[in-house]
Amino acid sequence: MFRQLFDPASSTYTYLLGDTASGEALLIDPVFEHERRDVALLRELGLHLRASLDTHVHADHVTGAWLLKERCGSQILLSEQSNALNADRLLRHGERVAFGERYLEVRATPGHTSGCLTYVLDDQSMAFTGDCLLIRGCGRTDFQQGSPQLLYQSVQQQILSLPPTCLLYPGHDYRGLTVTSVAEEQRFNPRLGGSSNEADFTGYMNNLGLPHPKLMDIAVPANLRCGRPGVQALVEQAWAPLTFTFSGIWEIQPAVLAEVTGGVSGGVQLIDVREPAEFSDALGHIAGARLLPLSQLAEHAAELIAAKRPVVVICRSGTRSAQAAVLLQKAGLTQVANLAGGMLRWRAEQLPVEGNATQ
Incomplete structure (x- = not known):
């Protein structure tokens, strides 16, 4: 075969x-x-x-x-x-x-x-x-x-x-x-x-x-390590089709997130880690997303964990949100994924947004 x-x-x-x-x-x-x-x-x-x-x-x-x-x-x-x-x-x-x-x-x-x-x-x-x-x-x-x-x-x-x-x-x-x-x-x-x-x-x-x-x-x-990641444990996540990256975080593709939420974020916590001015700029934000700038995220980690719902972190390009995912993992949140490509890719795939986004 x-x-x-x-x-x-x-x-x-x-x-x-x-x-x-x-x-x-x-x-x-x-x-x-x-x-x-x-x-x-x-x-x-x-x-x-x-x-x-x-x-x-x-x-x-x-x-x-x-x-x-x-x-x-x-x-x-x-x-x-x-x-x-x-x-x-x-x-x-x-x-x-x-x-x-x-x-x-x-x-x-x-x-x-x-x-x-x-x-x-x-x-x-x-x-x-x-x-x-x-x-x-x-x-x-x-x-x-x-x-x-x-x-x-x-x-x-x-x-x-x-x-x-x-x-x-x-x-x-x-x-x-x-x-x-x-x-x-x-x-x-x-x-x-x-x-x-x-x-x-x-x-x-x-x-x-x-x-x-x-x-x-x-x-x-x-x-030279035969692909062994620099993280100690690989926690499986079955709440959505995710991709594990070598940097040690899980990623979710925009189309998958849109399907998982179905326009309703009740089962998933959408956390946008951009600054307030970016939340309503030309890119807009995803419906149901909560604004928590990266600088403030650590103080809310316990609250996100207590909600017992998966978290998807979002930013403009996926860079800051990758850092946010690592931060939340270290805080003890096991079900967390980064939105791959951030709002740039979300918009490129013509998925719906709210805010002052230009259509």
Whole structure:
């Protein structure tokens, strides 16, 4: 059983492999924000997650490995060269990762980072290349101990040496492409295919001049912890469909909040933490929202907890309200969520407002 999943924020592919006879499954490159999606899919397909595998320490998103271990009891696997904490098994070249009667062969493919791995299915019908080999491209080599020489050798010796019909599934694609093959990349990859040699490839990669990934300063340290958040407990919230962010807060999307409240905030406390002048400015405010500026929120925390109703905190963009959510969590409020994108996104989605908002 095979499924290809996608994270639009980072253009990351997550891959589910399941052995139908035993019900055991593996997830390759899970994304932190999609843990609930992945667990739901496993449940619906009747699969038990044996392990999550990362192809490398990512710089553009946070792995979901730790969350999946907490939820499913699965193991965390990645390269021994990653120097990561919290892993259950550090993989070496040539090892096998079993799931039921099937297995993945581990191939060390350094070059994008020093700890990159490619996972090859036992019958060599498919391989999961992470960022080493992309569709008509490859991962960059200018940080995390990257090396164009090593990457060239890795791809040629460990990936393009597979049977021509072997399907290759990359860690990312930014154009909507989903799969390629060894034969295609040998022929059409402009960096690594055709008559390109190591000198050609090295010269190309050394002159890319790309900016560093936007989330690098957050993602790399987080992934060196295998995605374990910097919060002590992860309290589940079942009162609405929420997303848990790596910063340690829950978020609710505007459309979801509109559906949950149904125009009536009786079941949810809507707390707007902007200043009074903003409450009735051009953005307006959500019907039923209570104005409690961030500077005054702490003194009202006990009152909000005593109400025993979930709290959604709101601001202009979601920044101040994220701080408000953390404040309320520390005060002991377990059911609290930040309105993702704040009033800016609420208005962008043309949801109803009150106040002096321009329509």
